[in-house]
Amino acid sequence: MNLSQEIPLSVAPVSRAKIIAFYVIFYGCLAGIFIGTIQALLLTLSNYKPTWQDRVAPPGLSHTPRSDKAEVAFNVNDLESFLPYTKALKDFMAKYDEQWQTDKMKFEDCGEEAQEYKNRGDLESDVGIRKACRFSRSWLGPCSGLDDPYFGFKEGKPCFIVKLNRIVNFRPKPPTSNESIPDEAQPKVQPNVIPIFCTNRREEDAGKVGEVKYLGIGGGFPMQYYPYYGKLLHPHYLQPLVAIQFANLTMNTELRIECKVYGDNIDYSEKDRFQGRFDLKLTITNL
Template sequence: MEGNASAGGMEDQHRSSHWKAENKHEEKVQDPDRGEDETKAEMGSKTWADLAGEMKMFLWNPEERTCLGRTAKSWGLIFLFYFIFYTCLAGMFAFCLYVMLLTLSPYTPTYRDRVSPPGVMIRPYLNGFTIAFNVSQPSTWQPYVDSMHHFLAAYDDKVQEEKNIECISGQYFIQGGNESEEKKACQFKRSLLQNCSGIEDPTFGYSKGQPCILLKMNRIIGYRPGAGVPVSVDCKVQKGNESNLGAVDFYPGNGTFDLMYYPYYGKHTHVNYTSPLVAMHFTEVKKNYVVPIQCSLNGKGIINNVNSDRFLGRIIFTLNIGK
C-alpha cells in the first residue's frame, strides 16, 4: 500500500512540474504580445501637446543644437557638396555648348543637302487664301489695298535707290570675300510692277474688279533657282472651266524671277535684301463666281507637284469677286 502511495505521489509531482513548465512556456510565448500592447498603450497615451513638443524638438534641438536632426556643420557640408556638384555640371554643359557653337556658322547653314526647293506666298494675305470683295462696296476691298501699300513700302523707288545698287540682269550676283562681310543687294523698284505697282492705280485694280496679286519665293540661303535659267510663273484654274479665269497679265516682263537677285546670303550680311516679286493681274475673272486658282513656279530644280505641300513651288487661292 505504501508503495502504491509513493508511486501515486511521484506521478502527481511529475504532472505538477510538467504543468508548470507548460505554463512558463505559454507565458514566454505571450510576452512579446504583451510588450507590443504595452508599447501601443504608451503611444496612445501621448497627447497632441507631446507630439507637438517632439516635432518642435526635431525641428530645433537646443541641447544638441541640431535642426532636422543635423548640426550646422552637417548642413553646411551638404550645401557645399551640392553647390560644387551643380556648378561643375553647369560648367560641363556650357563647355559642350560652346564647343558645338564653334562648329556652326552664324552666316551660312552647315547642312543644306536636305533643303527643299522654295515655297511661295502671296500678297495681300488677310486671314486666309480667299480673296473676296464686291466692286460696288469699297469697304470690302479697301483692306486688301491697304495691305498691298504697306507691303510695297520697302519697294518704293527712292528707298531702293538709296539702299541698293543696280545689277546686271540675267545672271547670278555672286559676291565673294569673307562670309561676315555685308553683302550688296540689287534694286527691285515697285515701278517694275507697272499696272500692279499702285502708282498709277492706287487701288491695284480692286476698284474695277481686276485685282493684282503679288507672288514671292521664300528665301533660301545660297539657293540659285533655275540652274541659270530664270524661273517663270503661270496660273490656271485648279478645278473648273479655264474661261472663268481668262487672261492674266504678269509683271515685270513675262513673269519671271530675274537671276540677279540670287543667291541670298542671309539676314546677317544681306541686310538690305528685298525679295523679287511677280505681279499677277487678273483682268478677266468671272464675276459672282468662286474661282479656285493655282499659280506655280516653273524651272529647273523646281518641284510643284507635291500634293502634301500646297506651298512647295505653287500656291492655291480663291477669287470671289462680286459686282
C-alpha cells in the same frame, strides 16, 4: 550627462558643411559641363547660315494680298469690300519705293533684263556686307500702285504681288526641259528666269480664268537677285517680285486658281500648299 544626445549636436554642423560642399561642387561641375557643351556647340555654328540647311524645303511661294483661308472676294461696286486688299498691297509695296534705294553703298543696279547669278563672293568670306539689287516697283506696270491706287480691283482686274520666300544661299535653277511644265506654260520658259504660271484648279473653271498678265523682269524671278546671303550679310536685300493680274475673270462665280513656279530644284508637297505654289479662291461680283 546623456552622451547620446550631445554627440549629434556637435557633429551636425560638420555634416551640414560637408553636404553643402558636396552640392556646391556637384552643381558646379554640372554648370561647367553645360557651359562647355554650349561653347563646343557654338563653335560648330555659322553666323551666316543654318547648320542643317540641307533639310530646308524648296522655297514657298507667297502672295499679297492674302487671307487666312486663301479666299479673296469683293464687289467692284463696293469700295469697302476691296479696300483691305488694296491697303495690304500699298503697305507691301512701300518698301520698294525708289526713295529707299538711292544709297549707292547699299544698293546697285542689276539691270532690267534677266541675267545670270550675281557673283557677290562666298557666303563665309571676308567680303562683308553685300549690296542689294534695286527693284523698281514701276516694272510692275499697272500693278505697281503708282498710277492706280486700287491695283485693278476697282475695275475687276485685280493684281496680286508674288514672291519666292527667302532661303539663305539658295540658287533657284530655271527649268532645263519642258517635261514637267504644262504645254500652255512652256512659252514662258526663258534663260535666267524662274517662270510662274497660273491656271484653273478645277476642270469646271476651264475658260473662266481668262487672260493672266505676268508683270516684272521676264515675267518671272530673275537669277541676278540670287543668292540671298541672310540678314547679317544682306540686310537691305529686296526680293524680286512678279505681279499677276487677272484681266478677264468670269464675274459672280467662285474660281479656284493655282499658281506654280517651275525650276529644276523646285518641288511641291501635298503637305505644304505653299511650297512652290499657292491656291486661291477668287470671287468677283458686280451686282
